[in-house]
Every structure is written in structure tokens, then in C-alpha cells.
Amino acid sequence: MTDYTPPKVWTWNKPSGGAFASINRPIAGPTHDKELPVGEHPLQLYSLATPNGVKVTVMLEELLARGHKGAEYDAWLIRINDGDQFGSGFVEVNPNSKIPALMDRSGATPVRIFESGSILVYLAEKFGEFLPTEQPARAEVLSWLFWQMGSAPYLGGGFGHFYAYAPEKFEYAIDRFSMEVKRQMDVLDRRLAETEYLGGKDYSIADMAVWPWYGGLALGRMYNDSAEFLSVQEYKHVQRWAKAIDARPAVKRGRMVNRAFGEPAMQLHERHDAGDFETKTQDRLAAE
Numbered sequence: 001m002t003d004y005t006p007p008k009v010w011t012w013n014k015p016s017g018g019a020f021a022s023i024n025r026p027i028a029g030p031t032h033d034k035e036l037p038v039g040e041h042p043l044q045l046y047s048l049a050t051p052n053g054v055k056v057t058v059m060l061e062e063l064l065a066r067g068h069k070g071a072e073y074d075a076w077l078i079r080i081n082d083g084d085q086f087g088s089g090f091v092e093v094n095p096n097s098k099i100p101a102l103m104d105r106s107g108a109t110p111v112r113i114f115e116s117g118s119i120l121v122y123l124a125e126k127f128g129e130f131l132p133t134e135q136p137a138r139a140e141v142l143s144w145l146f147w148q149m150g151s152a153p154y155l156g157g158g159f160g161h162f163y164a165y166a167p168e169k170f171e172y173a174i175d176r177f178s179m180e181v182k183r184q185m186d187v188l189d190r191r192l193a194e195t196e197y198l199g200g201k202d203y204s205i206a207d208m209a210v211w212p213w214y215g216g217l218a219l220g221r222m223y224n225d226s227a228e229f230l231s232v233q234e235y236k237h238v239q240r241w242a243k244a245i246d247a248r249p250a251v252k253r254g255r256m257v258n259r260a261f262g263e264p265a266m267q268l269h270e271r272h273d274a275g276d277f278e279t280k281t282q283d284r285l286a287a288e
Contacts, residue, residue, distance in 0.1 A: 012025070012026045019164075019165040020081070020165065022081070022083075023080065023081065023083055023085075023086075028091075028095065028096070028097065029086075029091060030086055030087060030088040030090075030091040031083060031086040031087075032083075032086065032087055032088070033087070033088045034084075034087030034088060034089055034090075035087075035088070035089045036076065036087070036089035036090060036092075036093065037074075037076055038074075038103075038105075039074030039076075039272050040074070040272075041072045041073050041074050041272075042070070042072075042104060042105045042106035043060070043071065043072070043073035043074070043102065043103075043104055043105075043106070044073070044074050044076070044102070044103040044105065045057070045060070045073050045074065045075045045076065045100060045101075045102050045258075046076050046078050046090060046093060046099065046100065046101045046102075046103075047075060047076075047077075047078055047099045047100035047101070047257075047258045048077065048078050048079065048080055048099050048100075048258050048259075048260065049255065049256070049257060049258045049259035049260070049261075050080075050099065051152070051156070051212035051213045051216060052098075052099065052100060052116040052212070053099050053100045053116075053258055054212040054254055054255055055100075055116045055119075055120060055208050055209050055212055056100045056102065056116060056119050056120065056123075057075060057253075057254035057255075057257040057258065057271075058208050058211075058212070058250060058251050058254030058255070059119075059120055059123055059124075059130070059205065059208050059254075060073050060123070060254070061250035061251070061253045061254040061257075062129075062130065062208070062248075062250040062251075062254075063123065063127050063129060063130075064250070064274065065249065065250045066129060068127050068129070070106065070127070071123070071127060072273075072274075073271070074270075074271070074272050075257045075258050075270060075271040075272075076258075076270060077258050077260060077269045077270055078090065078099050078101075078258075079260065080099060085097045085098065085099060092112075093112045093114065094112070094114035094115075095114075096114060096115075098114070098115075100114075100116055100119060101113070101114045102114070102119050102122075104122075104126075115149075116149075116209065117145055117146065117148070117149045117209060120145065120205040120208060120209060121142075121145070121205065124205050130203065130204045130205045130208070131204060131205055132199070132202075132204070137199065137200055137202075140199050140200060140206075141198075141199035141200075141204045141205065141206045142206075144191075144198040144199060144206035144209075144210065145205055145206045145209050147187075147210075148206070148209040148210045148213065148214075149209070151184050152213045154177060154180045154181065154184070155177075155181050155184065155213055155214070155217070155222075156213070158173075158176075158177035158180065158181075159174070159177035159178060159180070159181045159223070159226075160222065160223050160226075162174050162177060163177075163178075163223055163226060163229070164223040164224055164226070178229070178230060181217075181230060182230060182231075184214070185214065185217070185218075185230070185232065185235045185238060186235070188210070188214055188235070188237075188238050188241075189235040189236070189237045189238050190237075192237035192238055192240070192241045193237045196241075197241070198210060198241075203245075207241075207245060211241075211242065211245045211246075211251075214238065214242075215238075215241070215242035215245055215246065217230070217232055218232050218235060218238045218239055218242040219242050219243070219246060220232070253277055256268040256271075256277070257271045258270070258271070
């Protein structure tokens, strides 16, 4: 129980508390002037290796693995805890001030693409990969893609926030969102009992979108000890799918790009060429 009573009109007169209080605010727009860097490749990615950011770097690495040289990209680190996403240049690319954001400079007029699901669709259509062109396969992939876009906020902003980041533990909120996340995991487990990948027999942008969130949860990489708390091992088909995708070389590379936290060996702050991975490996071996 709490003695809090919501006011008739909400006003922002104190920090919200929690791990991200310093960057939370009830207004949009830039807080400072800062141009974005531009590298030599047509595709310029501005991101951080959160689950939403990993979706896009995995997609780009998978495209390169299939021989699409036009998918070469520069990946620039956006440190969201420092407020980089509120710089004027970033807000021009994404007025919502969220990572990832992509600029495609391959044509006469640069194209901005924001929201991770939108970026996946854009790249899939640009390169003709990982999104079926015929129905009903196309509809199935898009349905699971948009399932993720609608469901993951309950995992991240709901369960993850109240379980790992909130300044206080609230039983009602944790119970409510734990129940929903387990329901979502059951949805995935039932689907993956029927087919190898979410869209069907073929790996697609649906898997790339869902895996960083729910695969990460299944593999014990999300929110401290939440894997045990949520008993994720019971979702056997999700476990099989998560491990299979985790083993893909392009996925391993994609997880490293724009990572500025965790094990140093897994961090590649910026990526401008495929050789950056080799340099990172050499650095790690030298350190060992």
C-alpha cells in the first residue's frame, strides 16, 4: 500500500529516480548543438549495443556475410547515459531521440530511418534479403516483427525497469510485468515448437528483432539474475532457437559493435571496416 494520490494535473517537478533519471524529461528536441560524424560508407549508423541497437548491427553483418558490399557501414557510438541522443545532429536523424538511427547516403538525397523495426524493413527491402516477397510468408515475418515492437516495452520498460532499475522494489509492478513476460515467452515457445524460426523455415528480420531481447533473456544476459527469477530454462524451444542464433558468426560480430559495457573483449565502440574486428581480436590476444 502507498499513501500516494495522483494530482489532478501532473507536473514535472522532481527527478523520476532510477538508473536513467538523469536523461528522462517530458519534452522532446535537442538539448545542445552537436553535429554527427560522417564516415566514408553510404550507410551511417548512430547507435549503442542495447537490444534495439543490436538488431541493426546484426542485420548489417548478416548482409555483409551474404556478399552485399553495399551494406558496408560506419557505426558511431551514441552514449545515451551521457545524453548524446539529445544532440542537434542526432535529433535531426531521429526526432524521437532514441537509438538506433540510420542515414543512407547512397542516393542523390540522403534518407533518414529511425525506429529499429523500420530500419530492418528498409534494409531488407533495399538488399532483397531476410524478408519474403511472397505471401503468406511475408505477412508471417512482419507479424512477428511487429509483435516484438509491441511486446518488448513490457520486457524492458516494464519488467526490466521495475526489477533492475527502479529506485525501490514494488511487488505489484514486478508481479504484473513478470507475468506478462512469462506469457510472452510462452507465446514464443509455442511458435518455435512448430517451426525452426519465427517466420517459418528461414531466418529473417523477425528473428533479428526478437532475439536480442528474448534470446538475451533466455541466455541469461538480461537484468542481472532475472533468468533464474523467470525460470527461462523451461522454455525449451526458445532455448534451442536462442542458442542457434547466438552461434551465427554475423551475430557474434553484430553484438560487439557499439558496445561500451560488459566484457572489454566484447566491446567494439566504433566500426568502420570489417578489419576492425580483426584488430579487436589482436588487441584481446595481446592483453591475454
